[in-house]
Amino acid sequence: MDYEYTLVVLGFFAFCGGLIDAAVGGGGLVQVPALLHALPQYSLSTVFGTNKLAVLAGNLSSVLSYTKRIEIAWRLLLPTLVSAFIFALLGAFSISLVPKALMEPVVFVVLIVMAVYTFIKKDLGRVHAEIQCGAKEVLLGVFFGGLIGFYDGVFGPGSGSLLLFFFVKIFGFDFLNASASAKLVNLGTFSAALLFFIPSGNVLWAIGGVVAICNIAGSVTGVFLALRYGSGFIRVFFLILLIFLIGRMGVSMLI
Template structure:
């Protein structure tokens, strides 16, 4: 019971952070592996995905009610993400994970530098006209991030937020809301593997899902209430944490 309570605390924190800027897996996955060290890794990842998917769904629902969503971009991006998440998962055994970490670390460092130095990045919401070119770009963005999520995963939400701002001139709040909707597609793709294969610890996953939802609702409320400056600051903090985590993992591998 103590383990479940502890995991619920982490699930709440993960839901809160993930709703605003992504990166909830940085909190929830290490918590599961540390609190339940004897469980199978696949079962822990499936348990994490159930809780995270529930929180993401409720965060997306809250954002949709409070933020205007550009569905002409989000729908093709989500569709491509769903398909490519399967492709990414299928190539996990082919692409060495040891090659992924340094490449992703460099990309996240570049994202952090760009966001920090470009002070107006994501501060204004001036979306471009959506035509065929922009929809195709949305498919490329969703497909690339969906593939990455299936293949590796860390920082998926942050990559989506950055690309929605950089490619479509969204502000941080609208980019975060759009990223949540695309995340739903990748979560569903993952659940279609984990649930049928029996890789979910439901006695742990269900209470964690409840607290992840509570955290997600809190994170959404904070993002909408505090606005773009809060989300931008939180985004930069998360990127620093991601950089630290990936650097630490590389040092351990070395």
């Protein structure tokens, strides 16, 4: 595959990944397979490191766009973000110690439960509840932020969707505010991953830079759609993504 053509293909999938990630999370489902296909000569660590560089750039763009238009519960989200960062870093350094063969079926079941629950509860995430930021809520944020952060560091797929569902179900956020909050927490997990990949030389800066620019463009588009069409749009998009993720994981476990 010619270098220029490779960049065009990767740019297209990065744009799509950024759009999906900005709206509901899970853009890596599009972007990572494209990188794996286009860069077969590189190790998995290098592909994942390059992907994290791009998604961090796109995610930062999403956060900046959301925070200009949506009120962020900083007292709740900052401890959650810090916890997610710390445990994502621990997860990244524990990759070789955690049996992924056991983790994948557990996440597979969790995603199915999330999809069924979201489908049945038609009013889930449509109304934004008054945000409580007491000690109980902060501790819940730290606990679940750390749990999902560790998962993101070790394994990764669907972490953004898990965060979105967490904010909707546990704190009563609507899907729009939950999506914005999930993006903020993901800044911590993506930054932690890069602290693991960059020192080991597992980032292709030239390719990652191009993919990052396209990911940012997709993120801007995704935020625009989310803000324009609101929680109802994000809910439908979220369900579609969960079905796709469940199908992909199911096939992966069978092969």
